[in-house]
Amino acid sequence: MVARIFKIIVIAMIALIVLVIWVGMSLFKGVDLGGTGHSTSPGVIDEYKARKIKMEKMEQLQANLEFVCKHEEKPELSQETQQLYNYALYHDLHNMWTGKRGDEVWNGLARYYRIAAMNGDYKANIRLQYLLKSGRISSDMPQTEVHNLNEELAKQLPATAYYNLYGYLDVGYGVRTEKDGKYAYLRKAADLGSREAQYVVGDILTDINDEETRPLRLKIYDQLLACASEQGLGQASVMLGIGLQRKNEYQQALEVFHQGTKNGSSSSASRLEEAFSGKQKDGDMDFLNLSEDSERSRRYKLSVITFMKRLSPTQSS
Known part of the structure; x- marks a missing residue:
């Protein structure tokens, strides 16, 4: 009799243990407890892969677009x-x-x-x-x-020669290369110090439709324009100044527009003429947060007139 009761108790305990194990497995099913043999959610894996691909893409782009400003030295x-x-x-x-x-x-x-x-x-x-x-x-x-x-x-002037070659390839003037091969010559020209090439490369970068890489591309765009402006390209000066102005970096924009005026940019001079006129308000196109200075405004206006006269090849220098 005692043996029979003992046997029933043992069977009941075994059944209880099995039940507890089954309930536990049901509750923790799919939960990664950190040991081996547990699977990770497919969504987590896909997200990790996407982040890794994006990171590698940005690193590769940064390496490909890395730019060190160089000025082309002109011989005497x-x-x-x-x-x-x-x-x-x-x-x-x-x-x-x-x-x-x-x-x-x-x-x-x-x-x-x-x-x-x-x-x-x-x-x-x-x-x-x-x-x-x-x-x-x-x-x-x-x-x-x-x-x-x-x-x-x-x-x-190797930089200028490479830039010329890019222009000839662009219109098929006597030379040919593989599709889009002309851009290799353009990039080479920019790296060697052609201010025109630096400006064109920057312009191309801003036309790319890719929001993920936009911040990096705009950063390099500013570097290219700054380098071209330092070498006397007025068009680069005015575009760089406009970008700084839009970011409310007024002091830097002022300096760049002044450099642009020295580079012969009538647009830069015109913007400074208006900025010092005292007529510009916050939000206006030529606003640079400057106090009115009629004398400086007048001087920049004279610069604009001078530049306009120079556009006529019949004007004697």
Whole structure:
């Protein structure tokens, strides 16, 4: 009798233990307790992978777009070649509005540009390339002459030569490369110090439609514009100044617009003329949080007038 009762008790205890284990497994099903043999939620894994891919993408983009400002150093020009260049340029500019492509004036002055370019005058080289490409100076093989000139230019101003090559590839002027290969030359030109290339690369970066990379791209855009502005590109100065103005960084914008005025940007001078006029209020396009200064406003206005006069090639310098 006692043995039978004992047997019943043992069976009941075993059943109770099994029940407790079953309930526990039901309660903790799918919960990761940190040991081996537990599975992680698929959603967590996907989220981790997405974060990792995004991080790697940003790191790769930052490495690819890393930019160190470099200024292109221009070699000294001889007085003899500059005399030839200046003589040709004078007649060149005075023929710009009234002349016809391939006329006697342009073809007549071509020899002066060619002699100066052959003797290492990079200004004559650059101008001659433009006149040949635009058809103002006639040549039996203009594309060949242009590319020969650009190869010579690369020995003096490699950044400018790379930028020229990018322009020729862009319009298919005598040279070809694989699809989008022209951008490699543009990037090379910017890295070597071409201010024009730096501006164009920055402009391309802002046109990319990708919100994730936008903050990084805008940061590099500002670096490119600042570098180009330091080298005297007025267009870069005014665009950089506008960006700083929109971020309410008025002091920096003021300095950049002033640099732009020194770089010959009439737009920069015009903005400073208005900013010092005392008429601008917070939210206005030319507001820079400045006190009225009529004398400075007048000086910047005179700068604008001067720049406008210089746009006419018939104005003597």
